[in-house]
Amino acid sequence: MSVRVQVEDFDIGAEVRALTAGHADIGAVVTFTGTVRGESGGKPLSRMTLEHYPGMTEREIARIEAEAHTRWPLQASLIIHRVGTLRPGDNIVLVVTASAHRHAAFAAAEFLMDYLKTRAPFWKKEEDAGGAGAWVDARESDDHATRRWQGATGKG
């Protein structure tokens, strides 16, 4: 299990290789990469800034990651979340889950992303071409996505 909050970009291939090296018991690796889209609410986006709560963010993500390991049989997992100023096309977040079987790896990655969207203390401020900035509102649909895991039966 590993959690990193960092300004630097990441390389998916290198992260997966490092995470799975030496494991002969992994059959399935799922990665999710969130990237900055070039528009927001129909308007062009020039850049965004991600703020976090140092200390709490890492702890909150580690808690969620540990919960994923109790729900699904995972051999390894990794969560990287970038902070600072990002531009369209840039990577924001990487989630990697590795399991013997694909359904566990898929379910755990989706679970982690749903929770990252709704529980981990990150805030996005978007800037349009004119430099006007606006904080992103939380999405109702993300809260719904997270709630579907509450009461879920565990092993998937």
Next chain:
Amino acid sequence: MSVRVQVEDFDIGAEVRALTAGHADIGAVVTFTGTVRGESGGKPLSRMTLEHYPGMTEREIARIEAEAHTRWPLQASLIIHRVGTLRPGDNIVLVVTASAHRHAAFAAAEFLMDYLKTRAPFWKKEEDAGGAGAWVDARESDDHATRRWQGATGKG
């Protein structure tokens, strides 16, 4: 949309970069990598050989990929399946799906994997340490996984 059946290994990071380059409308990229496990049915595995049906395999995968694009709003997708002799830890298959939103990317990747397991003409022969080889039987659970997509409502 892209389909490759090849002997060579692949690099997840490089494939994702090539697939998403120049797209400002992608917000979510999901990859699935299937790898060779070091044991099969409780016995150590020394290597496996993947056979395919040249022509039909590529066509069948392309058909499944096109169906994924009709079910979910995908900006891009890629499927690479290796053939030939592979050893524990080696990559077997890569599925990449890219969408504006994460649920579509997750659902499409899982759909593609379920179909690759049950419809694409590949056959695995496993060899144990003594060199004894056995063809892998189809798994009932994989057929179940595929059937759940039949009659699914489309946009996920």
Next chain:
Amino acid sequence: MSVKIRYFAWVREKTGKAEEDLDLPAEVKTGADLIAWLKDRGPEYAEAFARPEVIRVAVNQQHVKATASLAGAREIAFFPPVTGG
């Protein structure tokens, strides 16, 4: 008319060949008919097709049921259930 017959995985191993061109008699109208006809060609075919219920059929590189017509077939393939991914 000559048709290309292809075998994969353990069907290929048991028949001892990857493909062959065969002239099919008129009474062979379906995949199941073809399997029954092939089984008479020799012990290696009889063994390869000993359990026809597990054999999958593709005609012109498309999955079909064993009961589907072979009319228009240029290439017919027999193989076990697939195990990719």
Next chain:
Amino acid sequence: MSVKIRYFAWVREKTGKAEEDLDLPAEVKTGADLIAWLKDRGPEYAEAFARPEVIRVAVNQQHVKATASLAGAREIAFFPPVTGG
């Protein structure tokens, strides 16, 4: 007793500060009490906490309800709903 109060995102921008150490009066027992008390400290606080129902509270770096007790709090944070990923 002095407690560290931290503000994030637009709460930070509106209060004009990322954090401060404050001595809380005894009648401030919950996050909601603290919000009400902060609103009296000046117009920038009044604006930051104009809609207390959208403000999230963390005590000692754990999410809590606004009605939860602040007993034992060394660090209290106020922020909007999170928007990560």
